[in-house]
Amino acid sequence: QVRLVQSGAEVKKPGASMQVSCMTSGYTFSSYTVHWLRQAPGQRLEWMGWINTGNGNTKYSPKFQDRVTITRDTSASTAYMELTSLRSADTAVYFCARDGSSYSNIVAYYFDYWGQGTLVTVSS
Amino acid sequence: TVLTQSPGTLSSSPGESVTLSCRASHSVSSNYLAWYQHKPGQAPRLLIYDASIRATGIPDRISGSGSGTDFTLTISRLEPEDFAVYYCQHYGISAALTFGGGTKVEIK
Numbered sequence: 511q512v513r514l515v516q517s518g519a520e521v522k523k524p525g526a527s528m529q530v531s532c533m534t535s536g537y538t539f540s541s542y543t544v545h546w547l548r549q550a551p552g553q554r555l556e557w558m559g560w561i562n563t564g565n566g567n568t569k570y571s572p573k574f575q576d577r578v579t580i581t582r583d584t585s586a587s588t589a590y591m592e593l594t595s596l597r598s599a600d601t602a603v604y605f606c607a608r609d610g611s612s613y614s615n616i617v618a619y620y621f622d623y624w625g626q627g628t629l630v631t632v633s634s
Numbered sequence: 635t636v637l638t639q640s641p642g643t644l645s646s647s648p649g650e651s652v653t654l655s656c657r658a659s660h661s662v663s664s665n666y667l668a669w670y671q672h673k674p675g676q677a678p679r680l681l682i683y684d685a686s687i688r689a690t691g692i693p694d695r696i697s698g699s700g701s702g703t704d705f706t707l708t709i710s711r712l713e714p715e716d717f718a719v720y721y722c723q724h725y726g727i728s729a730a731l732t733f734g735g736g737t738k739v740e741i742k
Contacts (some may be wrong), residue, residue: 540675569728618683622680622683623677625727
């Protein structure tokens, strides 16, 4: 079965960087785009960006463009999301999710499988 | 496009049916509207996409409908595992990607 398993919770200081991993199984990793989203306490889910796991192309939300980097390791079927210059407003649960399109060059922007979420707390 | 979900919380009993609403501030192109179920500490689960198409493994007692600006998720014969938070999402292009604020379905 399709599974996306994320790395564990983290506590970070303001100004630091964070990286969350998303290990996938149960399908051909390079055939589906992987997205990253987050949900801050009391806030709505928010899309951060995606990576084409086949060719490595990325697209980021303008809100995070200058602070986020999404990468992948095809040999490990794993995607990574790095966010830099952390501030308290970045405290959130971060999710990876598989795009709903089975065509690797078409991004549907809905999400058919999700990781369990990773809580990142930014606090001094 | 802003998505407004109502009610915020819905109390119901197993066996009953519930209807959740998602209203968009602008017309949703091509009915690009999805519904998700989310339980605390778990991965969100896709229920419906393209407004009315059930995702893989979703039972037919869960259905989506609507077009334009008004969309509905109906869950018939509530089962214990249905008590959760439900989100709608508009998609199509990255700039259109927004989520509703959620409806919590709780046990009465």
